[in-house]
Amino acid sequence: MSRLIVVSNRVPPPADKGASAGGLAVALQAALRDRGGLWLGWSGETAATEAESEEIKTRVEGNITFSLVDLTKRDQEEYYSGFANRALWPLLHYRLDLADFDRRDTTGYFRVNAFFARILAAQIQPDDVIWVQDYHLIPLAAELRARGITNKIGFFLHIPWPPADVFFAMPWHRRLLEAFTSYDLVGFQIDYDAENFVNCLVREGLGRETSRGTFKAGEREFKIGAFPIGIETAEFTSVAVEAEHNALVKRMAVSLNNRKLIIGVDRLDYSKGIDQRMLAYERFLENTPSAHGKVTYLQVTPKSRSDVPEYAEMQREIAETAGRINGAFSDIDWVPIRYINRTVKRTTLAGLFRMADIGLVTPLRDGMNLVAKEFVAAQKPEDPGVLVLSRFAGAARELDGAVLVNPYDMESTGGAIAGAIEMPLEERIARWRSMYDQLTRYDVNYWCESFLKALETQHNVPAFGSQNPQFRQAS
Ligand SMILES: O=P(O)(O)OC[C@H]1O[C@H](O[C@H]2O[C@H](CO)[C@@H](O)[C@H](O)[C@H]2O)[C@H](O)[C@@H](O)[C@@H]1O
Numbered sequence: 001m002s003r004l005i006v007v008s009n010r011v012p013p014p015a016d017k018g019a020s021a022g023g024l025a026v027a028l029q030a031a032l033r034d035r036g037g038l039w040l041g042w043s044g045e046t047a048a049t050e051a052e053s054e055e056i057k058t059r060v061e062g063n064i065t066f067s068l069v070d071l072t073k074r075d076q077e078e079y080y081s082g083f084a085n086r087a088l089w090p091l092l093h094y095r096l097d098l099a100d101f102d103r104r105d106t107t108g109y110f111r112v113n114a115f116f117a118r119i120l121a122a123q124i125q126p127d128d129v130i131w132v133q134d135y136h137l138i139p140l141a142a143e144l145r146a147r148g149i150t151n152k153i154g155f156f157l158h159i160p161w162p163p164a165d166v167f168f169a170m171p172w173h174r175r176l177l178e179a180f181t182s183y184d185l186v187g188f189q190i191d192y193d194a195e196n197f198v199n200c201l202v203r204e205g206l207g208r209e210t211s212r213g214t215f216k217a218g219e220r221e222f223k224i225g226a227f228p229i230g231i232e233t234a235e236f237t238s239v240a241v242e243a244e245h246n247a248l249v250k251r252m253a254v255s256l257n258n259r260k261l262i263i264g265v266d267r268l269d270y271s272k273g274i275d276q277r278m279l280a281y282e283r284f285l286e287n288t289p290s291a292h293g294k295v296t297y298l299q300v301t302p303k304s305r306s307d308v309p310e311y312a313e314m315q316r317e318i319a320e321t322a323g324r325i326n327g328a329f330s331d332i333d334w335v336p337i338r339y340i341n342r343t344v345k346r347t348t349l350a351g352l353f354r355m356a357d358i359g360l361v362t363p364l365r366d367g368m369n370l371v372a373k374e375f376v377a378a379q380k381p382e383d384p385g386v387l388v389l390s391r392f393a394g395a396a397r398e399l400d401g402a403v404l405v406n407p408y409d410m411e412s413t414g415g416a417i418a419g420a421i422e423m424p425l426e427e428r429i430a431r432w433r434s435m436y437d438q439l440t441r442y443d444v445n446y447w448c449e450s451f452l453k454a455l456e457t458q459h460n461v462p463a464f465g466s467q468n469p470q471f472r473q474a475s
């Protein structure tokens with residue numbers, strides 16, 4: 001089997017340094033473990049000088065070698081906080097109102113991609129298969145090809161891909177689309193994203209689909225597919241069972257004092273719809289006085305990308321909303337929202353999910369949302385909680401037992417919370433069973449194997465849309 005090289009902006013911290021808050025890191029570590037190989041990425045550290053950022057730090061963990069580089073402050077600002085997170089992130093999450101298309105950031109983005117390509121090209125062996133992750137690194141394959149690299153290179157986008165009229169608002173949309181044509185396989189989370197992407201290529205006149213999932217652009221033919229990312233389902237279930245003995249989880253159970261638990265877990269990001277979710281909960285409290293004192297909503301929200309101004313502003317807004325709702329509804333012995341602004345270990349989260357009656361996962365737009373899948377994996381089969389899920393999360397294309405909501409409609413999301421609290425046991429079990437079976441079949445190993453099979457062999461990519469049995473829709 002050829003060696004696998006994974007390239008991603010974010011690389012997981014050393015195994016002994018605790019949990020990472022990013023879904024990508026969690027999923028990929030599991031994927032590389034079986035096969036071994038090289039993982040290249042940003043160390044998360046800032047180099048004082050350009051010469052310092054040339055130094056590669058190597059770390060070996062089992063059969064994975066990590067090659068990490070520091071970025072200069074300027075690179076970090078322009079490439080990561082700038083173009084990746086102030087232009088691409090909002091644009092690909094349909095938030096043109098928040099996008100900032102800055103020329104200096106754009107130059108920095110392409111410069112850092114060229115830098116990563118130079119570092120990587122020196123380490124590539126002829127049979128290596130290269131798998132590039134996410135929107136930070138779109139131009140990487142084009143940069144590698146320009147350096148004479150002919151290996152198979154795949155790309156997976158963890159976040160959504162919007163319709164052409166949204167994407168074309170980016171002044172450099174054509175340059176980015178052209179960069180994609182240097183890959184052998186471009187993968188998306190769900191079929192809707194892949195369809196939007198093909199439509200962008202066609203409308204920009206970059207070529208044509210020769211068959212479903214194969215695109216010809218000039219001399220290059222490459223594959224396009226949808227590969228919904230999974231979790232380590234069985235392992236997460238075991239962790240959740242074990243976590244019943246976790247001291248923090250036990251403290252939580254005692255403090256609940258028989259109240260129903262509603263849980264939300266998200267990085268502090270505007271795509272996650274946290275403010276809207278709190279407003280929906282407020283509607284629920286207004287419309288359901290009988291629930292006062294009988295429910296607790298725990299929102300775990302670690303800070304994220306705090307250097308980006310839009311994130312700092314949102315942090316204030318959400319804290320204000322939580323404070324206002326608590327001020328209006330609290331009693332001397334009850335607080336309706338417990339709002340936590342730091343990272344909670346995944347092992348503890350698993351235990352909290354297991355004791356929760358409702359998982360509230362209501363992003364305005366999300367590539368997949370691993371929290372939705374982890375919530376389902378953590379449930380007690382004989383008494384499972386209910387997943388209330390945004391129709392705009394990639395996970396909604398798979399989890400047909402969720403109660404689907406429109407996160408922009410606070411009134412009906414509040415109503416869905418009320419319905420979930422009252423849902424009979426039999427219905428909860430039937431909904432959970434269907435979702436758990438899906439997550440067992442399509443776990444993170446399935447994701448990894450199906451992507452690599454499509455990249456490394458002549459096999460066609462799995463079909464988009466309703467022809468692919470992995471896609472199903474909640475009602
Ligand atoms: O690295 P950060 O800037 O701190 O952000 C954390 C990660 O967020 C994004 O996650 C996405 O990938 C998940 C797994 O496929 C998916 O479930 C989720 O919907 C996406 O938002 C981002 O794509 C990663 O690159 C970041 O590392």
Ligand SMILES: O=c1ccn([C@@H]2O[C@H](COP(=O)(O)OP(=O)(O)O)[C@@H](O)[C@H]2O)c(=O)[nH]1
Pocket residue numbers: 019020021022023024026265266267300301302342343344345346349368369370371372374
């Ligand atoms: O305090 C926290 C918050 C989140 N997570 C983990 O971070 C991941 C978040 O992935 P998701 O796809 O939901 O969103 P992303 O942050 O990648 O956009 C999940 O595995 C969570 O269990 C964590 O370990 N601790």
